[in-house]
Amino acid sequence: MNTMLSRIARWRRIAVAVPIIAACAVTGPNVAQAEPGGSYVESVEHVNDRQMVVNVHSAAMNQTFPIEVVLPADRSQPRPLLYLLNGAGGGVDGATWARNTDYVDFFRDKNVNVAVPIGGRFSYYTDWIRDDPRVGRNKWATFLGKELPPLLDKELNTNGSRALAAISSSxxxxxxxxxxxxxxxxxxxxxxxxxxxxxxxxxxxxxxTVETWGGGGSVENMWGPLNGPGWREHDPVVNAEKLRGTQIYMSTGSGIPGINDTPANPRVADGRINLPSLIAVGAPIEAATNFCTANMANRLRELAIPAVVDFRATGTHSWAYWEEDLHKSWPFIAGSLGL
Known part of the structure; x- marks a missing residue:
């Protein structure tokens, strides 16, 4: 939890400077919002007039997790909610939307709640079939899909319309x-x-991702033996028919270095990203995601399930492109939410 608290502190510093009307004001446990399963809003921290941290206790994992929230520009009526997920590190490292993009600024004039959960490092945000001796209990599909939505909808007074956006493994x-x-x-x-x-x-x-980069749990504790039924049950390509009715947007670069893979990228200039590593590691990863995205696009086409797919001619696996992707996909997301 200390890591998460320091993460929130970093988020405050990175967030756009606006008049702070309730900095560090914290409300106590909201028992009225407890769900039947025992999850509840433990406290709410108001960072400024547009940002807050909602600390939600997950009954499934018996832990409390911070949810960073950007509030709508106009709160005179209920607004929709966009969940924006961090990547493999779960937001407890430096690879976050807050540190590497302008998302707070971008949503400043938009009438949508934006929620960024913090936690779930190298968990794939899924329910693991058993506790892992190194990483403990992961029930993130239950938390994100069952426990959190009704609590946040009530806390933020949303209109019940939700969307999801995420990068990389998420x-x-x-x-x-x-x-x-x-x-x-x-x-x-x-x-x-x-x-x-x-x-x-x-x-x-x-x-x-889980075992080498995460240095933690075993994937067999996540979905069972490789090639077993658990892996097919969690394969969106195999289960694509179940996506019918959900509006889908996908984007990927080619792996060929582009304009953001140069010293001109401000993230390179200020030291947040190492350029040689960006190209050596980010290029082959993005080439692989390009292949995977094409596979999914082809499967959706076979099933006549509509999807918007953006294959960028260049680009590595990196934040500059994901910031652009968020901007570019926003009209699609906004349209789905009725904005």
Whole structure:
């Protein structure tokens, strides 16, 4: 939890400077919002007039997680809610929307609640079939798909319309969240994701993310033995028919370095991103997500399920492109939410 608290502190510093009307004001547990399963809003911290942190206790994981929120420009009536998921690190590292993009500024004039959950490091935001001796209990599909939505809807006075957007490994997660919760999300927007899990490419990508880069749990504690039924059950390509009725947006670069893969990228200039690593690591990863995105697009086409797919001619697996993807996909997301 100390890591999460320091993460929130960083978010405050990074957030756009606006008049602070209730900094550090915290309300106590909102027992009235407790769900039947025992989840509840533990406290709310008002950062400024447009940003807050809602601390939500998950009964499934018996932990409390911060949800960073950007409020709508006009709160005179209920507004929709966009969940914006961080990548593999779950927002407890430096690879976050807050640190690497302008998302707070971008949503300043928009009438939508934006919620960024913090936690779930290298969990794939899924329910693991058993507790892992190194990473403990992961029940993120339950938290994000069942426990959190009614609590946030009530806390933020939303109109009940929801959308999901995510990058990289979390792009797989939002497809599965939409599949597991039919009709709950008007749309999903996946940026640079490898949306397949039961074939060798998808399994190797997941194993690399969870076990090698995450340095933590075993993927067999997540979905069972490789090539087992758990992997097919969580493969959006295999289960694509269940996405019918959900509006879908996907984007990916080609892996060929582009304009943002140069010293001109401000993230490179200020030291947030190492340029050689960006190209050496980000290029092959993005080439793989391009292949995966094409597979998913082809499957949706076979099923006559509409989708908007943006194949960028250049671009590595990196934040500058995801910031652009968020901007570019916003009209699609807004339309799905009735804005």
């Amino acid at each position: 792009a797989t997660s939002i497809f599965n969240l939409a599949i597991d919760n039919p009709g709950q999300y008007k749309s999903i927007a996946a940026y640079s994701g490898c949306v397949q899990s039961s074939d060798p490419l998808g399994q190797n990508a997941i194993k690399l």
